[in-house]
Amino acid sequence: MGSRDFNPTPLSNAAGAQQHDVDVLVIGGGPAGTWAAISAAARGARVLLADKGYCGTSGATAPSGTGVWYVDPQGTRREEAKASRYDLGGRLAEQAWMDRVLDQTWANMQQLAEWGYPFPVGEDGEQRRTSLQGPEYMRLMRKRAKEAGVRILDHSPALELLVDEEGTVCGATGQHRQTLEPWVVRAGAVVIATGGCAFLSRALGCNVLTGDGHLMAAEVGADFSGMEFSNAYGLSAAFASVTKSLFYQWASFYYEDGGVIEGAGSAFGRSLIAKTLQTQRVFARLDKADDQIKAWMRAAQPNFFLPFDRNGLDPFTQRFPVTLRLEGTVRGTGGLRIAGQDCATSVPGLYAAGDAATRELICGAFTGGGSHNAAWALSSGFWAGAGAAGFARSNGHRASRAVLRAGGAGLQGTGSERTDNEALIQAVQAEVFPYERNWFRRGDVLQDSLSRLDALWARLRQAAPADRQQAVRAREAAALLAHSRWMYRSALARKETRGMHRRQEHGTADPSQRHRLLSGGLDEIWVSREAVA
Amino acid sequence: MIELISASRCTGCNICVTACPTNVFDAVPGGPPVVARQGDCQTCFMCELYCPEDALFVAPSADQPVQVSEEALRQGALLGSYRKAVGWGRGRTSTASGDFSYHLLQRA
Numbered sequence: 001m002g003s004r005d006f007n008p009t010p011l012s013n014a015a016g017a018q019q020h021d022v023d024v025l026v027i028g029g030g031p032a033g034t035w036a037a038i039s040a041a042a043r044g045a046r047v048l049l050a051d052k053g054y055c056g057t058s059g060a061t062a063p064s065g066t067g068v069w070y071v072d073p074q075g076t077r078r079e080e081a082k083a084s085r086y087d088l089g090g091r092l093a094e095q096a097w098m099d100r101v102l103d104q105t106w107a108n109m110q111q112l113a114e115w116g117y118p119f120p121v122g123e124d125g126e127q128r129r130t131s132l133q134g135p136e137y138m139r140l141m142r143k144r145a146k147e148a149g150v151r152i153l154d155h156s157p158a159l160e161l162l163v164d165e166e167g168t169v170c171g172a173t174g175q176h177r178q179t180l181e182p183w184v185v186r187a188g189a190v191v192i193a194t195g196g197c198a199f200l201s202r203a204l205g206c207n208v209l210t211g212d213g214h215l216m217a218a219e220v221g222a223d224f225s226g227m228e229f230s231n232a233y234g235l236s237a238a239f240a241s242v243t244k245s246l247f248y249q250w251a252s253f254y255y256e257d258g259g260v261i262e263g264a265g266s267a268f269g270r271s272l273i274a275k276t277l278q279t280q281r282v283f284a285r286l287d288k289a290d291d292q293i294k295a296w297m298r299a300a301q302p303n304f305f306l307p308f309d310r311n312g313l314d315p316f317t318q319r320f321p322v323t324l325r326l327e328g329t330v331r332g333t334g335g336l337r338i339a340g341q342d343c344a345t346s347v348p349g350l351y352a353a354g355d356a357a358t359r360e361l362i363c364g365a366f367t368g369g370g371s372h373n374a375a376w377a378l379s380s381g382f383w384a385g386a387g388a389a390g391f392a393r394s395n396g397h398r399a400s401r402a403v404l405r406a407g408g409a410g411l412q413g414t415g416s417e418r419t420d421n422e423a424l425i426q427a428v429q430a431e432v433f434p435y436e437r438n439w440f441r442r443g444d445v446l447q448d449s450l451s452r453l454d455a456l457w458a459r460l461r462q463a464a465p466a467d468r469q470q471a472v473r474a475r476e477a478a479a480l481l482a483h484s485r486w487m488y489r490s491a492l493a494r495k496e497t498r499g500m501h502r503r504q505e506h507g508t509a510d511p512s513q514r515h516r517l518l519s520g521g522l523d524e525i526w527v528s529r530e531a532v533a
Numbered sequence: 534m535i536e537l538i539s540a541s542r543c544t545g546c547n548i549c550v551t552a553c554p555t556n557v558f559d560a561v562p563g564g565p566p567v568v569a570r571q572g573d574c575q576t577c578f579m580c581e582l583y584c585p586e587d588a589l590f591v592a593p594s595a596d597q598p599v600q601v602s603e604e605a606l607r608q609g610a611l612l613g614s615y616r617k618a619v620g621w622g623r624g625r626t627s628t629a630s631g632d633f634s635y636h637l638l639q640r641a
Contacts, residue, residue, distance in 0.1 A: 119629075202575055207555055207573070240593050299628065299632065302619055306578060
């Protein structure tokens with residue numbers, strides 16, 4: 001645990017045309033990253049935020065709409081809110097973390113209101129702050145980050161972390177996606193806010209989310225928690241990207257011949273949909289929505305209707321085919337292990353926020369996305385930014401220290417043959433997309449997948465480094481592959497069904513396994529247990 | 534996936550080249566950008582929201598390209614329809630203030 005998994009090479013002075021020196025580097029510009037950047041800047045840190053795409057449109061939130069776990073502290077509402085998901089999450093959440101996230105979310109949503117987010121107003125004249133529209137929210141967050149003095153580098157994926165000789169994280173390197181110009185950021189601390197990993201499944205906004213931060217963090221020895229809770233699938237029209245499961249609460253599901261699939265549903269009947277999809281097409285129609293619900297839906301989520309309107313389909317009266325797109329750890333709960341209240345990881349100088357970090361602390365083994373994840377993003381981002389700013393200040397910024405590159409797979413390698421990144425991505429997808437492998441898991445099938453995934457990793461580590469044109473893609477492919485192996489190794493170790501993790505041969509929860517599973521490593525993956533507080 | 538950059542509407546401002554989170558467009562000096570990497574499009578519709586001229590169209594088909602006709606899209610008032618729906622653009626008000634998700638979350 002905590003051992004580094006790379007052969008560090010010194011960073012040469014000529015490493016990047018673009019050089020930056022800051023207190024805090026935030027990697028990722030979604031909700032968690034922007035909250036982290038603003039929070040660090042508010043503590044006086046010089047902050048740079050590097051986004052792989054464009055901060056404001058990047059990530060799962062920007063193109064979507066999201067509920068927020070925003071609960072009034074008055075009366076018994078918070079107790080009810082905590083209790084309502086506790087069993088669903090396999091009793092792995094922790095009361096103290098739920099309390100502090102609810103408190104911080106309450107404060108941050110107040111902050112958003114003061115910044116001018118146009119919350120709807122109810123009949124009583126009070127703002128309703130239980131949801132956010134992605135485009136508006138993220139446009140505002142970009143603006144506030146810039147006003148706070150945060151320097152934003154768009155289209156600037158990070159490729160690897162930098163560490164000093166003691167293993168403390170002190171920056172990152174990357175390249176501009178459009179100019180291919182390399183960049184180097186030296187920083188007193190780094191926040192990983194790169195989101196979860198959805199394996200390029202084309203779920204809404206998720207194709208930037210390839211787990212790059214997980215790979216970089218693992219290379220410097222960070223560990224993970226809950227990687228078995230990584231098989232969230234979002235419901236969408238089969239032809240479309242819009243995975244908006246909430247509205248399917250008002251749907252009926254049908255076989256191709258028009259017969260109703262009894263028991264199928266968005267929330268509790270999704271397993272039946274996954275099962276049916278293994279052998280035949282499944283259709284949906286939002287025929288349980290009355291006129292009032294329909295009107296609210298249109299106003300609440302304009303993007304939900306784009307695929308239908310643009311195909312001349314009326315989802316309330318016509319049946320349309322549906323699919324389940326893998327959303328992996330974006331709407332799963334596993335991610336980088338949080339080692340302290342300031343969202344420090346197990347590696348000095350490295351912090352984690354949002355979907356890149358485990359969300360088990362507040363929702364255990366299950367989340368439907370939105371709601372808890374949104375609350376976690378704005379809370380953990382806020383804490384990670386503050387934590388990183390504090391670390392940078394107290395640890396000093398030692399410009400003289402030796403700086404080492406930590407990147408491995410895809411960047412280093414002694415072989416002569418280059419990896420076919422697209423073929424590698426497809427090979428990983430073939431192991432993680434199928435419902436019969438990942439929705440319904442079984443020990444021998446997991447082993448079967450792992451034998452191929454481990455072989456792919458061994459081959460990747462032997463391959464020649466990617467050239468500059470292919471470096472970003474190579475790291476994405478490596479990150480997907482690493483992610484699949486932490487997922488399935490953890491899934492194999494949890495011999496029970498808990499939350500979203502379903503084992504066919506162990507169909508119920510085993511009280512003796514009410515613990516978290518930590519994991520880590522790259523060439524050798526380890527899994528161990530951690531007690532729930 | 535992104536299917537159309539209307540040459541008659543595009544002013545070459547290249548905002549889409551900047552705003553696309555998956556770097557689908559390439560700028561072209563003196564002209565409209567091109568869709569250089571359509572396969573990387575994640576069908577998130579964000580480019581449409583950021584295009585001030587309503588010159589872009591993202592077809593809902595997420596996994597494969599489809600044919601579109603600019604004339605038909607114009608007639609169907611589909612160019613810029615999403616931007617209008619969220620209330621972005623000059624003289625419009627964001628429809629986020631009419632987000633009735635709170636009603637739906639209560640009923641769900």
